[in-house]
Amino acid sequence: MLARIPSAARFDNVAVAMHWLVALLAIAVVVLGWLIPEAPRGSAWREWLLILHRSLGLVILLAMLFRAVWRFNHPPPHLPASLARVEVVVAHLTHFLLYAVFVAMALAGYVNTAAAGHSISLFGIVGIPPLIPEDQRLAQWAFAAHLAGQFAIYALVAMHVAAALLHLLIRRDGVFERMLPARRGG
Ligand code: HEM
Ligand code: HEM
Numbered sequence: 001m002l003a004r005i006p007s008a009a010r011f012d013n014v015a016v017a018m019h020w021l022v023a024l025l026a027i028a029v030v031v032l033g034w035l036i037p038e039a040p041r042g043s044a045w046r047e048w049l050l051i052l053h054r055s056l057g058l059v060i061l062l063a064m065l066f067r068a069v070w071r072f073n074h075p076p077p078h079l080p081a082s083l084a085r086v087e088v089v090v091a092h093l094t095h096f097l098l099y100a101v102f103v104a105m106a107l108a109g110y111v112n113t114a115a116a117g118h119s120i121s122l123f124g125i126v127g128i129p130p131l132i133p134e135d136q137r138l139a140q141w142a143f144a145a146h147l148a149g150q151f152a153i154y155a156l157v158a159m160h161v162a163a164a165l166l167h168l169l170i171r172r173d174g175v176f177e178r179m180l181p182a183r184r185g186g
Contacts, residue, residue: 009077010178018067019179022060026102026157029056033150054113055123061106064099082173094160101152108146115139 011019032053039046079088113120114130116139121127132138168176 009080009174010180010182011076012074013181014070015067015074015076016179016181018063018070022063022067022102025056025060025063026153029053029060030150030153032056051121051124054109054120057106057109058120058122060102061110064102064106068099077178080173080175083175091163094156094163097152098156098160101149101156105146105149105153108142108149111142112139112146115142 010016032049036046036049036053039049079091083091110120111132114132115135117130117134119127119129164176164179167173
């Protein structure tokens with residue numbers, strides 16, 4: 001049974017929808033990223049993986065920027081008083097880092113591609129020409145940052161999901177339910 005908590009203590013529905021959209025996109029973008037190096041160079045399969053990975057990465061970038069602006073205008077509810085001060089600090093720090101690392105990863109991916117002089121095809125429909133001048137050294141730095149950054153994503157998301165499940169299954173303090181859509185009349 002999910003704990004009933006007052007609707008005032010929840011994230012608003014836009015924040016909830018964007019959170020779960022990004023969670024799904026994050027799984028897709030990482031799996032696609034893993035498949036890219038396995039795909040033979042020059043194959044249509046690799047091209048398709050690259051187009052989808054880059055496009056979803058850019059959608060994540062826009063979604064995270066939108067979420068940051070939305071959050072600024074719609075401050076989230078305070079965490080329950082049952083949480084220790086240190087837990088609140090760690091939760092806020094993890095959430096801040098999730099925003100920062102997802103934005104940084106998408107930017108590094110973009111810079112890696114654009115500084116190498118390549119356009120990005122958004123879902124194979126619109127081409128985005130490189131918005132920065134060609135710079136192979138910068139492209140290599142961005143590539144290294146993109147490869148290394150994936151481990152920050154794994155560590156943060158693992159901590160985040162573990163904490164969410166701890167609240168849902170063991171503490172049962174309503175923290176998980178804050179990120180579920182409000183039930184009508186509930
Ligand atoms: C938050 C968004 C993103 C995440 C979490 C992400 C994650 C990853 C991961 C896990 C890999 C596999 C790395 C490996 O080989 O071990 C990868 C590869 C790659 N990513 Fe991303 N990525 C994101 C956004 C982007 C964007 C926006 C672009 C370009 C516009 C991009 C371009 C690439 C490219 C070109 C590779 C292939 C590297 C290779 O040739 O092996 N990524 N990404
Ligand atoms: C699929 C597994 C996931 C689960 C079960 C989950 C669960 C949750 C829950 C329950 C909260 C509410 C915490 C609170 O009440 O303060 C939350 C917040 C948050 N989650 Fe996730 N999450 C997941 C994936 C992700 C991913 C992949 C990201 C990457 C960006 C993410 C970013 C965030 C952020 C930034 C917040 C804080 C919201 C804000 O203050 O704007 N989550 N998550």
